[in-house]
Amino acid sequence: MVPIDGSPDDTICAIATPVGEGGIGIIRISGPNAADIASKVARLRTSESLGALPTHTLHLADIVSFPHPEPAGGVSQAMTREHIIDEGLVVYMKGPRSFTAEDVVEFHCHGSTTVLRRVCESCIAAGARLAQPGEFTKRAFLNGRLDLSQAEAVLDTIKAKSEFALAIAHRQLRGDLGRYVQELRTALLSLLARIEAGIDFSDEDISFVTRGEIRTSLEAIANQIQQVLDTAQTGRALRDGIRVVLAGPPNVGKSSLLNSLIRDNRAIVTDVPGTTRDLIEEAVIWNGLPITLVDTAGLRETVDVVEQEGIKRSKDAQAQGDLTLQVVDAVEVQKTGVPAFVFPLLEAKHLVVLNKIDVLTPVAMQSFCHDLEERLRQRILPVSTKTGEGLEELKTAITSRFLTESFESNDGVVITNVRHRVALDQAITAIKLTLSSIERDAQIELLSVDLRDAADALGEIIGSVTPDDVLERIFSDFCIGK
Numbered sequence: 001m002v003p004i005d006g007s008p009d010d011t012i013c014a015i016a017t018p019v020g021e022g023g024i025g026i027i028r029i030s031g032p033n034a035a036d037i038a039s040k041v042a043r044l045r046t047s048e049s050l051g052a053l054p055t056h057t058l059h060l061a062d063i064v065s066f067p068h069p070e071p072a073g074g075v076s077q078a079m080t081r082e083h084i085i086d087e088g089l090v091v092y093m094k095g096p097r098s099f100t101a102e103d104v105v106e107f108h109c110h111g112s113t114t115v116l117r118r119v120c121e122s123c124i125a126a127g128a129r130l131a132q133p134g135e136f137t138k139r140a141f142l143n144g145r146l147d148l149s150q151a152e153a154v155l156d157t158i159k160a161k162s163e164f165a166l167a168i169a170h171r172q173l174r175g176d177l178g179r180y181v182q183e184l185r186t187a188l189l190s191l192l193a194r195i196e197a198g199i200d201f202s203d204e205d206i207s208f209v210t211r212g213e214i215r216t217s218l219e220a221i222a223n224q225i226q227q228v229l230d231t232a233q234t235g236r237a238l239r240d241g242i243r244v245v246l247a248g249p250p251n252v253g254k255s256s257l258l259n260s261l262i263r264d265n266r267a268i269v270t271d272v273p274g275t276t277r278d279l280i281e282e283a284v285i286w287n288g289l290p291i292t293l294v295d296t297a298g299l300r301e302t303v304d305v306v307e308q309e310g311i312k313r314s315k316d317a318q319a320q321g322d323l324t325l326q327v328v329d330a331v332e333v334q335k336t337g338v339p340a341f342v343f344p345l346l347e348a349k350h351l352v353v354l355n356k357i358d359v360l361t362p363v364a365m366q367s368f369c370h371d372l373e374e375r376l377r378q379r380i381l382p383v384s385t386k387t388g389e390g391l392e393e394l395k396t397a398i399t400s401r402f403l404t405e406s407f408e409s410n411d412g413v414v415i416t417n418v419r420h421r422v423a424l425d426q427a428i429t430a431i432k433l434t435l436s437s438i439e440r441d442a443q444i445e446l447l448s449v450d451l452r453d454a455a456d457a458l459g460e461i462i463g464s465v466t467p468d469d470v471l472e473r474i475f476s477d478f479c480i481g482k
Contacts, residue, residue, distance in 0.1 A: 008142070011037055012131040013123040014481035015116045022111030027119050028481060029105045029128055030136055035092055038105035040066050040126040041119065042090045050105070055094040062087050063107055066122040085122065086115045100136055101143035134478025138471065141463060147178040148463030148474070152417055155478055156239060164288035165238045168414050177420070178462045180228070180413045184221055184427075185458040191217055192451045195444060211438050214447065222431045228413050229424050235416035237402040241283075241290030243320065244398060248327035250297075253355040256385040257327060258282065258295040261395070287399045294321065323349050323401060325394075330356045330382070351381060351397060358384040419474075423460045430454035 011031025017024070029038055035051040042050060042061040053059060062084045088109040098104040109115050124130060134155075141151040153172035160166035171177070194209040246254040262282045280295040324347070333354070381397055383390035415421050430453040437446050459465035 008139070010129045011127065012135055012139075013037075013120060013128040014131040014136070015120055016106070016136075016481040017111065017116070019113065020111075021113065025109050025111035025116040027107045027109065027116060027123065028136065029123055030098070030100045030102050030131075030139065031128070032103060033127060034103040034105045037123055037126045037128050038090065038092070038107075041122045042107065044090070050090065050092055053092055055092055055097065058089045058091050058108070060087070061090045061107075063090075063109060063119055064122070065118070066126045085118045086110055086112075096143070096145070099145065100139040101145040102139060131480055132475075133480050134475030134482060135480075137478060137482055138475045141471075147175065147182075148466060148471075149177045149181070149417075149420065149461055150175055151463075152419075152474060153177075154482065156416060158479075158482065160239075161241055161290035162238065162285050162288045165290070165416075168235065168238060168416055171413075172416075177413050177415075181458050181461045184224060185455050185462075185464070187217065187221055188451055188455040188458070192448055192455065195448050195451065211441075215435060215438050218431050218435055222428055222435075225424050225428045225431070228415055229421065229428070231413070232415040232421045234403055235414040236418070236421075237289060237322075238414075239416035241292060242322040242402055243292045243294060244323045244325060245294045245296060245321035246325050246327060247296055249329075252327045252329040252332075253385055254327050255280075255295055257325070257353065257355060257383070258293055260385040260388065260391055261293060286395050287403060289399050289403055291398070321349075323351065323398060325353045325398075326350050327353045327355050330354050331359055334360065351394075351401075353394065354380050354382045355385060357382040357389065358387050419470075420461050423457045427454045427457035430457060 009032060011029060011033040013027060013029040016026040016028040039050045042063055044050065044053075045060045045062070048059075063086050065083050065085060086109045088107055091106050091108070093099075093104040093106075095102040095104070107119055109119060120130075137146070137151050137154050140146045141148055146154075150173055153169050156169035157166065157173060160169050191209065191214060195214070246257055248254055258280065262284055282293050282295075284291050284293060381390060381394050383394055385391075415424070430450045434447050434450040434454070437450065456465045460470070463471075
């Protein structure tokens with residue numbers, strides 16, 4: 001396996017810090033010729049050779065253009081001021097004690113876009129190749145510095161939207177998931193070896209493992225895999241966040257509810273039906289869960305073409321959202337009467353929010369919610385955007401849909417990646433096929449085939465068994481420079 005569009009013998013470079021102005025910007029070079037290329041671009045103030053410096057130490061240097069312009073007539077061979085791009089610090093990290101396990105040089109310059117671009121261009125002119133997206137991390141994986149789950153955790157760390165998501169990414173970056181999966185895979189391969197040894201010595205009537213022992217071992221492994229799979233919904237929500245859509249007829253208080261939940265007057269609130277025409281999105285974090293709240297146009301029949309487009313977007317947002325808050329006006333329900341009120345068809349991902357309960361008496365409220373509970377057979381969440389009553393309970397109801405009560409970011413392995421979940425599903429399916437074959441007293445050769453599939457599925461998570469197209473897809477999501 002080789003890096004995308006290049007050779008492992010190439011020396012690559014890229015800007016490693018985000019686009020834009022900043023106090024410091026970093027250009028990274030990695031590969032067999034990193035020190036030679038960097039020496040053409042950096043002039044150490046001590047006049048020493050870069051390759052002769054102690055590794056992993058910072059040194060002040062002038063960073064210059066390459067190729068170097070010819071000196072003007074009458075000017076000494078010393079580099080003139082206009083040929084210096086910037087002054088900064090240079091660090092040489094000799095492999096394998098580096099992120100990529102190759103020779104690495106970094107220039108720490110001023111964070112000007114122009115400075116960083118010119119330094120990177122000079123490195124390329126001196127013999128480096130511009131790195132592909134994720135190629136530094138990919139080299140770390142290919143060189144055995146990281147397993148594939150750790151490499152993916154690098155991106156998760158960069159994109160973490162909450163403290164929980166960052167804690168999970170750090171655990172995976174330290175190798176917790178990789179070690180857990182490797183232990184399961186080793187157990188499967190050990191079992192497979194004993195089965196295949198029995199096949200090899202079948203003529204001599206020698207058995208290395210009984211079917212009962214195989215069953216017991218596989219049931220234990222399947223249980224461990226299932227425990228990890230049970231964290232997938234929580235992990236995905238913490239990694240990617242969820243979208244919560246506020247929906248319902250006009251003037252039920254959706255925009256007021258959005259403003260109350262984010263504690264800001266983000267959405268325009270009026271008594272005029274159809275005020276909200278487009279989607280309004282706001283990001284919040286509750287209990288460590290990143291949430292995007294989406295206010296939508298009220299659903300009703302209208303001839304206004306702009307409002308019709310808003311209603312269409314509202315329906316699209318509900319279809320794509322993770323949870324819909326179906327907002328209902330308590331005043332309108334009370335006027336019509338619970339038995340006669342026409343509610344929309346509700347799906348499993350809907351919560352009913354009964355707004356404007358501040359106009360109801362406590363006795364009426366209790367009877368009212370009981371009648372609604374019987375009618376809808378699901379939890380009704382009474383709130384008042386005017387008094388704030390019920391808002392904290394609503395937040396808890398939303399987060400509890402995606403976070404288990406016992407979840408702790410520092411306790412156990414958590415699955416956040418769809419690729420990992422699919423691989424674990426494939427592994428447990430193959431194990432169940434093996435168990436079924438044991439129950440049917442199938443030929444021992446059939447057991448080894450399914451067990452090999454299970455072990456390969458686990459191997460895909462850590463990169464022991466991973467096709468090149470999968471690697472390309474994974475690392476193409478990275479930014480250039482990481």
